[in-house]
Amino acid sequence: MHQRLSIFVDADDTLWENNILFERVIDDYLDWLAHPVLTRTEIRAMLDDIERANAVTHGYGSKAFLHSLAECVARLRERPVTDDEVDRIALLAAPLIDRGHVELIPGVAETLGVLAARHDLRLLTKGDTDEQRAKIDASGLAGHFRSVHIVPEKDVGTYAGLLDEFRIAPAATWMVGNSPKSDILPARRAGMRAVFIPHTHTWVLEHDEVDASDAGVLHLAAFTDLLHHF
Template identity: 65%
Template sequence: MVRGKQVLIFDADDTLWENNILFERVIDDFLDWLTHPTLDRDQLRAILDDIERANTAAHGYGSKVFLRSLGDCVARLRERPATSAELRRIEELAVALVEGSVDLIPGVADTLTTLGERHELLLLTKGDTEEQQRKLTASQLERHFAGVHIVGEKNVDTYQALSGEYGFVPERTWMIGNSPKSDILPARRAGLGAVFIPNENTWVLEHSELDSSDTGVLRLTAFPELLQHF
C-alpha cells in the first residue's frame, strides 16, 4: 500500500465507464452493412482503423469524428463520396453513441467514495468537450473530483502542464487508466506514477507495449483493487 495522501488522476472512458464497446458494436453493424466484392471483414476493419488513425490525428476524438471516419470509409471503398442515404444510415447505426446512458464499470462509485476520503482525486479525459461532459454528468461521478480536465490529447506535455498547474509532487501523483498509449506511457515520461487497469474493450488505437520492468507502473485487474494500494 502507498503511504500518505496521494494525488490520483483518473481517466474516464473505459476506466470509469464502458465506452469503446459501444463503438465496437456500431462497427460490427457497420461492417455487416458494408459489403465489398473482394475484401473480407478483417481487411475492411483494417481500412477503417487507418482512416480513424488519420482522422483522430487531424480532428480529435469523439462520436462526431467517428461518424466522419465511417463516411470516409464508405467513400474510399466506393471510390466516390458517400451519398445522403448512406450518411443517414451511418447516423442510424450510431444513434446509441449520442443518446445512450453511461454504464459504470463495477465498483467504481464506491471505490471513488472511499478513495476521496484518503486522497485528492482529479479527472483527466480526452475528446470532445461537450460529449465528455455529457457522459460525466450522466455518470453522477463529478462530485468525487477536485478538478475535471477535458483535453484534446493526452501526451507528455499534457501531464507536465497539469503538474505545473497544481504543483504536483511527481512521486506522490498517479495516473490511473486503461490506455497504455494515453494514460500510462506519457504519464511515466512526465515523471508520474501510473496504474494500469486493462479493459478488454480498449480501442485498438490506444494499444501500446508497456515495459514489464518499470516499477513505476502498478498493474491491477479490477478498479476496486485500488483500495488495496491507496
C-alpha cells in the same frame, strides 16, 4: 494511515464502458457494407488507418467517428458518399449519440467514494468537450473529484502542464487508466507513476507496450483493487 496523494483518473473504459459501444456499431457497419471482395478484417484495418489519421485533425468522439465511417465508405466505393449513406451511418451510430446514460464499471462509484476521502482525485479525459461533459454528468461521479479536465490529447505536455498547474511533485502523483498510449506511457515520461487497469475492449489505437519491469507502473486487474494500494 495512507499518505495523501494526487491521483488522476481516466474516464472512458476506466470508470464506464465506452469502446464496446463503438465496436458494436462497427460490427453493424461491416454487416451493412457487405463488401464483395474485401474481408471484414481488411475493411477494419482500413477504418483503423482512417481513424488514426482523422484523430489528428478531428479529435476523438462520436462526431469524428461518424466522419471516419463515411470516409471509409467513400474510399471503398471510390466515389463521394451519398446523403442516403450518411443517413444510414448516422442511424447505425445512434446509440453513441445518446449520452444521457452511461454504464459504470462495477465497483467504480464505491471505490471512488473511499479514495476521495484518502487522496486528491482529479478526472482527466480526452475527446469532444460537450460529449465528455455529458458523460461525466450522466455518471454522477463528478463530486468525487477536486477538478475535472477534458483535453484534446493526453500526451507528455498535458501531464507536465497539470503537474505545473497544481504544483505537485511527479513522484507523489499517479495516473490511473486502461490505455497504454494515453494514460500510462505519457504519464511515466512526465515523471509520474501509473496504475494500468487493462480493459478487454480498449480501442486498438490506444494499444502500446507497457514495460512489465517498470517499477513505476502498478498493474491491477480491476478498479476496485485500488483500495488495496491507496
